[in-house]
Amino acid sequence: MRNYTQFYIDGQWVAPVTPRTTEVVNPATEAVSGTISLGSPADVDKAVAAARRAFASYGDASVAERLDLLEAIQAEYLRREAELGAAITEEMGAPASLANGFHTLLGKGHLATAIDVLRTFKFEEQRGVTLIRKEPIGVCGLITPWNWPMNQTCVKVFPALAAGCTMILKPPQLAPYSAQILAEILHDAGVPAGVFNMIQGQGSVIGAALSKHEDVDMISFTGSEPVGVQIQKDAADTVKRVGLELGGKSAWIVLDDASLAAHVAGATAGMMGNSGQTCSAGSRLLVPSARLDEVRKVAAEAADGVTVGDPTGNFAMGPVVSRSQYDIIQDYIGKGLAEGAELIAGGLGRPEGLDKGWYVRPTVFIGTNDMVISREEIFGPVLVIIGYDDIDDAVAIANDSNFGLGGYVSGEDLDTCRAVSRRLRTGAIWVNGGFDFHAPFGGYKRSGNGREWGELGLHEYLEVKSIVGWAAPA
Structure with a gap:
């Protein structure tokens, strides 16, 4: 004690x-x-x-x-x-x-x-x-x-x-x-x-x-x-x-190229890090609408592969911080289901085999940008996948938010990634990963x-x- x-x-x-x-x-x-x-x-x-x-x-x-x-x-x-x-x-x-x-x-x-x-x-x-x-x-x-x-x-x-x-x-x-x-x-x-x-x-x-x-x-x-x-x-x-x-409701834009599957898997697993309790987390994953079937399979497998359990053990994800936070996240998952979002991984309740502790199932929805789960910060391991028609549509969806803290752009064409990054109304953007302690961090809008x-x-x-x-x- x-x-x-x-x-x-x-x-x-x-x-x-x-x-x-x-x-x-x-x-x-x-x-x-x-x-x-x-x-x-x-x-x-x-x-x-x-x-x-x-x-x-x-x-x-x-x-x-x-x-x-x-x-x-x-x-x-x-x-x-x-x-x-x-x-x-x-x-x-x-x-x-x-x-x-x-x-x-x-x-x-x-x-x-x-x-x-x-x-x-x-x-x-x-x-x-x-x-x-x-x-x-x-x-x-x-x-x-x-x-x-x-x-x-x-x-x-x-x-x-x-x-x-x-x-x-x-x-x-x-x-x-x-x-x-x-x-x-x-x-x-x-x-x-x-x-x-x-x-x-x-x-x-x-x-x-x-x-x-x-x-x-x-x-x-x-x-x-x-x-x-x-x-x-x-x-x-x-x-x-x-x-x-x-707060944040950061968009992660994945470009339509051969690396899409790898980027979707990485973005999904990354969202579950720290039990999703990260203000700049890429909680809206924007992918080409024409490839949603492929994305659905990759994202579900990535989420299901996130191990959850005792934080002193060898698990990728521990609990969320409190009963109150657990209840808030459960409420948002329920709202996603009520709104008609497609649940492809996780869902309500604790992961199987865990009956004590504030553990949440790594959860992935396919939805639209007007849903509550796409508009409000959940602050838990809940990802919403949203389809886009072309780059202009992706940028419009990403910027259609009250928040502007973080953003992510992933793809093989660096020039396209750079061009997309310039158009995003957000304070920090990560292109294909990367990390820099000297990069300023802070938000636009709310x-x-x-x-x-x-x-x-x-x-x-x-x-x-x-x-x-x-x-x-x-």
């Missing part, structure tokens, strides 16, 4: 102002795995005051000092990486191979990228008589989700540290363990008191208090669209910067605003100052 009942404020582990706890449930077993404290606005006040005091000095820290700090964190992260992986499996049900693989890799990748960007970043640039200076924005409230705990936390914390900001982290209530370990890593690496603070608790309480707080200069939030909208409203009175990475990852992720935490007359006119 894990019992994390203290918060990290001003360089110390401290008791909440008003003691109140909640249990954390292991989604694979439905058993209680630990306890955390639930913070209050009074705890937020303490943490913000500590961050404001610390900003007076850390905001002026040299690039060399910040690099030394990030490199010390890097050494501690690598030392405790296996602990982080085990915590992620326990808190949100990611298979051990995934938790100790891509989950923790993303965290250390964002750390290495922050170091790399900081080494060469130009904080000052003279243009004519004017000096353009980039300075840390100040005290940041960082609110993170449960689906990729290290990715979504580290992509905020490390660029903020690199920029010279101080911060208060509000980790996800459903997946709080890995954030606790990360806080210990930062403490052991020597992060100055007050620079990093962490309060566990409910988003509706801690997130709202941070968003409304007069001494918080910026909010960075990753999560659902409705919560992001509320954060913007709460932050409006203090005119603070708000960065949002919200998928949010601002960008994370790489150099643009550092820009999120900077203000721009113009000093006119810095140089004498020629």
Whole structure:
């Protein structure tokens, strides 16, 4: 049992102002795995005051000092990486191979990228008589989700540290363990008191208090669209910067060529990764209508081949994070059936042989873009295949969405893939796979605003100052 009942404020582990706890449930077993404290606005006040005091000095820290700090964190992260992986499996049900693989890799990748960007970043640039200076924005409230705990936390914390900001982290209530370990890593690496603070608790309480707080200069939030909208409203009175990475209903366009079967199989299996709990997942698979019979067979076989079971064992997919999430996904599968979508794999209920834990069957529908299952983010292992007539039709279907976070284009003709990618109204597009920690990530439309990852992720935490007359006119 894990019992994390203290918060990290001003360089110390401290008791909440008003003691109140909640249990954390292991989604694979439905058993209680630990306890955390639930913070209050009074705890937020303490943490913000500590961050404001610390900003007076850390905001002026040299690039060399910040690099030394990030490199010390890097050494501690690598030392405790296996602990982080085990915590992620326990808190949100990611298979051990995934938790100790891509989950923790993303965290250390964002750390290495922050170091790399900081080494060469130009904080000052003279243009004519004017000096353009980039300075840390100040005290940041960082609110993170449960689906990729290290990715979504580290992509905020490390660029903020690199920029010279101080911060208060509000980790996800459903997946709080890995954030606790990360806080210990930062403490052991020597992060100055007050620079990093962490309060566990409910988003509706801690997130709202941070968003409304007069001494918080910026909010960075990753999560659902409705919560992001509320954060913007709460932050409006203090005119603070708000960065949002919200929902998605990303289209994966497979071109009509000889590689179609392989791409359909890969896209189907990929949708089931992390139990479908990925905001940029390719949850709408767009394929040539003339080849739907072939696609039907390939996709069904790929989905049926995804093994589901105990995340500590050798399975490709574990449970979803909670009973609530399980119920939401089941409701969407039911809506798909009611709408008349063709079910070709999976369906309602748990996979055969699993009677405990929040396990969902890898599910594939063939449907149309006007169905609820094609319009709304399900956040589970549910794929909708939609036929298109030609490239123009595929692009129109892909862009016919309230969201615009991710997109995928697969095919043998790279020029065609590039042309299609240019026409998609979405923030990040992957052509035939690929991965890049320096590629900016963020959304169009209701998928949010601002960008994370790489150099643009550092820009999120900077203000721009113009000093006119810095140089004498020629």
